[in-house]
Amino acid sequence: MPLSEFIARRLLQLIPTLIFILIVVFVLVRLLPGDPTSAILGDRGTDADIDRINRQLGIDRSIPVQFWLFVKSVFTADLGNSIVLKRPVTELIVQRLPVTVALTALAALIALCLAVPLAFVAALRRDQLADNAIRGGFQIGLSMPVFYLGLILLTVFGAKLHWFPVGGYGETFLDRLYHLILPATTLALSLSAVLMRNLRAAIIGVVDAEYVSFARAKGLAPRLILIRHVLRNALISTVTLFGLSIGTLLGGAVITETVFAIPGAGRLMIDSIYGRDYPVVQGLTLALAVLVSITFLLTDLLQAWLDPRVAR
Amino acid sequence: MKLFSAAALSVALLLGSTVSSLAVERGGVMTYGRYADSLFLDPVLNDANVDIWILSNMYDTLLLPTDDGKGVQPGLASDYKLADDGLSVTLTLRDGIKFSDGSPITPDDVIFSLGRASTPDNGIWGFLISSIAGIESPDAKTVVIKLNRPDPAIIPALSVFNTAIMPKAAFEAAAGTTDTEKAEAFSAKPVGSGPFVLESWERGTLMKLVKNPHYWDMGEDGQPLPYLDGVTFEIIPDDATRILRLQSGELDGAEFIPFARVAELQAADGIAMELYPSTKVNYITFNVRPQIEGKDNPLSNAKVREALNYATNKEAIIQIVTQGVGTPMTSFMSAATPLQSGKAPLYPYDLDKAKALMAEAGFADGFSTSILALAGNQDDAGITTALQQMWAAVGVKLEIKQVDNATRTAQYRAGTFEMRTAAWTDDIADPSEITSYFAYSPTIDALHSGWKNEEADKLFEASQSETDAAKRAEQYARIQDIFNAEGPTLPLFETPYPVALSKKVQGFSQIPLGNNIFRAAWLEK
Numbered sequence: 029m030p031l032s033e034f035i036a037r038r039l040l041q042l043i044p045t046l047i048f049i050l051i052v053v054f055v056l057v058r059l060l061p062g063d064p065t066s067a068i069l070g071d072r073g074t075d076a077d078i079d080r081i082n083r084q085l086g087i088d089r090s091i092p093v094q095f096w097l098f099v100k101s102v103f104t105a106d107l108g109n110s111i112v113l114k115r116p117v118t119e120l121i122v123q124r125l126p127v128t129v130a131l132t133a134l135a136a137l138i139a140l141c142l143a144v145p146l147a148f149v150a151a152l153r154r155d156q157l158a159d160n161a162i163r164g165g166f167q168i169g170l171s172m173p174v175f176y177l178g179l180i181l182l183t184v185f186g187a188k189l190h191w192f193p194v195g196g197y198g199e200t201f202l203d204r205l206y207h208l209i210l211p212a213t214t215l216a217l218s219l220s221a222v223l224m225r226n227l228r229a230a231i232i233g234v235v236d237a238e239y240v241s242f243a244r245a246k247g248l249a250p251r252l253i254l255i256r257h258v259l260r261n262a263l264i265s266t267v268t269l270f271g272l273s274i275g276t277l278l279g280g281a282v283i284t285e286t287v288f289a290i291p292g293a294g295r296l297m298i299d300s301i302y303g304r305d306y307p308v309v310q311g312l313t314l315a316l317a318v319l320v321s322i323t324f325l326l327t328d329l330l331q332a333w334l335d336p337r338v339a340r
Numbered sequence: 341m342k343l344f345s346a347a348a349l350s351v352a353l354l355l356g357s358t359v360s361s362l363a364v365e366r367g368g369v370m371t372y373g374r375y376a377d378s379l380f381l382d383p384v385l386n387d388a389n390v391d392i393w394i395l396s397n398m399y400d401t402l403l404l405p406t407d408d409g410k411g412v413q414p415g416l417a418s419d420y421k422l423a424d425d426g427l428s429v430t431l432t433l434r435d436g437i438k439f440s441d442g443s444p445i446t447p448d449d450v451i452f453s454l455g456r457a458s459t460p461d462n463g464i465w466g467f468l469i470s471s472i473a474g475i476e477s478p479d480a481k482t483v484v485i486k487l488n489r490p491d492p493a494i495i496p497a498l499s500v501f502n503t504a505i506m507p508k509a510a511f512e513a514a515a516g517t518t519d520t521e522k523a524e525a526f527s528a529k530p531v532g533s534g535p536f537v538l539e540s541w542e543r544g545t546l547m548k549l550v551k552n553p554h555y556w557d558m559g560e561d562g563q564p565l566p567y568l569d570g571v572t573f574e575i576i577p578d579d580a581t582r583i584l585r586l587q588s589g590e591l592d593g594a595e596f597i598p599f600a601r602v603a604e605l606q607a608a609d610g611i612a613m614e615l616y617p618s619t620k621v622n623y624i625t626f627n628v629r630p631q632i633e634g635k636d637n638p639l640s641n642a643k644v645r646e647a648l649n650y651a652t653n654k655e656a657i658i659q660i661v662t663q664g665v666g667t668p669m670t671s672f673m674s675a676a677t678p679l680q681s682g683k684a685p686l687y688p689y690d691l692d693k694a695k696a697l698m699a700e701a702g703f704a705d706g707f708s709t710s711i712l713a714l715a716g717n718q719d720d721a722g723i724t725t726a727l728q729q730m731w732a733a734v735g736v737k738l739e740i741k742q743v744d745n746a747t748r749t750a751q752y753r754a755g756t757f758e759m760r761t762a763a764w765t766d767d768i769a770d771p772s773e774i775t776s777y778f779a780y781s782p783t784i785d786a787l788h789s790g791w792k793n794e795e796a797d798k799l800f801e802a803s804q805s806e807t808d809a810a811k812r813a814e815q816y817a818r819i820q821d822i823f824n825a826e827g828p829t830l831p832l833f834e835t836p837y838p839v840a841l842s843k844k845v846q847g848f849s850q851i852p853l854g855n856n857i858f859r860a861a862w863l864e865k
Contacts, residue, residue, distance in 0.1 A: 187588040
């Protein structure tokens with residue numbers, strides 16, 4: 029099967045998935061106790077106030093009617109207005125999602141840069157001092173809660189050493205990148221621990237494989253063997269794991285964004301769920317679902333390239 | 341030479357720190373860390389403290405609250421007079437007052453703004469000025485507000501955020517057809533007459549205010565206020581990060597310091613840990629309906645509520661939850677509320693009395709009940725687990741139900757809760773707001789508790805048009821006596837607003853109503 033057909037098939041599969049996700053979210057968020065108006069007004073609003081505002085918002089109608097209106101507007105690229113923030117949902121997504129994508133991408137990059145070389149060192153020095161030190165170090169990173177790790181990094185590298193800003197998001201592109209380094213590192217540590225362990229085990233498995241012994245016997249340069257044969261084959265399972273971890277990373281971004289005061293989509297999502305801001309929850313879920321699906325597609329493509337049998 | 345200059349410098353520093361309170365310094369931008377961002381910068385349609393508490397920096401009102409939050413002082417109006425019959429207020433507008441875009445503030449703007457604010461379908465604050473029947477302007481400097489009944493709270497109401505004066509022409513020119521749509525467009529780039537103007541706003545992270553060059557009030561140095569060039573709000577939801585940013589000098593101030601950190605910051609160098617007096621009260625609301633979802637409700641018995649009040653060691657809760665920062669309540673309204681009549685802490689801890697009352701009520705063996713607490717909220721966790729232990733002594737088994745705010749509000753409004761934790765702050769320097777929600781049953785069934793007391797309802801109605809100050813004070817004293825004795829709440833404690841400031845910051849305050857006042861704030865260089 030040619031690659032273009034593979035991609036087209038995967039994109040077609042995406043449509044029912046997205047519709048399913050949308051229905052579930054649309055209904056679930058409305059089944060939660062409470063409504064946006066009383067969530068905002070809290071204890072102050074009188075019943076008359078709350079009923080009047082809910083009517084103005086159209087959320088007093090039945091769920092199927094609301095869903096029909098929502099679907100109609102989605103086809104005109106209109107995701108509605110945030111009830112709490114009074115801004116178009118598309119505008120909020122355009123503002124917030126790139127922040128989370130940048131944070132997650134940077135975290136993924138840092139995780140890979142840490143995991144791949146160290147996995148090699150650990151695998152090739154199996155059970156020696158370097159291996160134990162690397163595995164021990166990552167164990168600490170893995171077992172520490174994200175918010176705690178974040179606060180420690182903030183205190184040490186921000187408040188004490190002044191190498192990095194103490195949270196916040198900056199105003200220019202470079203400034204923002206600089207602001208993202210500590211939170212991305214926080215987010216990366218637990219992922220890199222998982223990746224490193226997985227890759228180390230895979231390398232150990234591959235290094236002893238017959239085709240590697242054969243390559244060595246042929247007299248290929250050790251570096252070439254490592255890159256062309258060992259890394260490529262060991263990476264297959266790690267790539268799958270990495271792709272699946274992107275979803276987890278996005279989840280971890282919620283906590284990281286709060287600790288580091290970064291205005292990302294994770295924080296928006298949490299605030300919107302607490303505020304019963306239905307249009308934002310729907311729109312953001314849709315955007316995140318598309319994002320995660322694209323990540324999975326890219327993972328599959330990468331895997332197909334590493335192991336052509338996958339695409340067959 | 342070096343020695344000399346060091347000595348001179350230290351003398352200068354010493355002098356500087358002692359005389360600094362006399363000589364204000366101008367310029368600079370104050371960076372203030374907030375726990376949450378604002379939502380909607382419209383004076384009339386907003387509904388949350390995150391808006392209310394900063395709005396006055398952008399939108400000015402005819403009158404201003406005093407620093408103690410109990411009275412009013414002139415604002416855009418230099419003079420005001422309530423008619424002897426209590427049926428009109430005459431206000432004189434200041435000379436030369438302008439909006440931040442340079443356009444003059446006219447009586448038309450006042451008529452428009454108060455008319456919009458008192459339209460019942462606009463937002464939820466109209467009840468504060470429901471007495472307004474019409475507004476007239478006999479000349480270019482005078483505004484007369486006609487009332488449909490004598491309203492003793494109308495003067496403080498003219499200092500509340502929702503009566504802010506907005507430019508009629510600019511608002512009506514904003515995009516949209518309905519008032520809500522226009523407000524949404526207008527508030528993206530608001531034009532008001534407060535000391536500051538919104539310059540930019542990145543939601544969830546940064547709000548920048550700059551000095552309004554047309555602000556009317558003068559500083560101590562004879563030049564126009566504000567002293568600051570601007571105020572920048574940074575949104576930092578995590579308490580620890582907000583404090584860390586203050587400590588590392590990246591913020592000049594941080595709000596909502598957790599009580600557990602107050603002592604530490606009081607001892608910290610370069611930080612002034614402020615505990616501003618507030619109108620905030622923390623309490624438990626009981627559902628007092630005879631039955632809840634078909635089940636008999638012991639809390640409907642006033643003796644049971646009294647017993648639970650006596651069985652609660654409030655001093656201990658103040659220590660546990662507020663680290664000793666809070667104070668016991670002497671009435672359901674805060675000590676900073678005008679006409680508060682409390683004298684001594686309510687229901688001092690008395691376990692024997694509690695047991696006797698339970699026996700009298702026919703619950704000598706106690707009963708099982710539940711309380712709604714906000715999930716993830718440390719204060720709620722502390723309060724409810726303390727109650728659980730304390731009430732075990734009178735046989736009450738308390739189930740703690742952790743829910744999110746929207747769920748809690750839904751059960752609260754439906755009247756299906758048994759108890760809940762709650763807090764309140766006043767928005768107006770008058771007891772009528774809190775009393776209408778707490779004790780006057782037609783508003784929201786007395787905190788959705790189902791409690792109703794004919795005498796309290798009648799007294800409140802009478803007090804709403806009582807022009808004799810002494811009589812009104814008596815009516816409020818009686819309402820408080822009734823509510824405190826048999827009402828549907830358990831008063832816990834009052835707490836101040838904990839704000840940590842850099843020592844450079846002078847002249848900033850948060851008044852008891854919660855408003856953050858930056859108009860006279862300045863930074864020592």
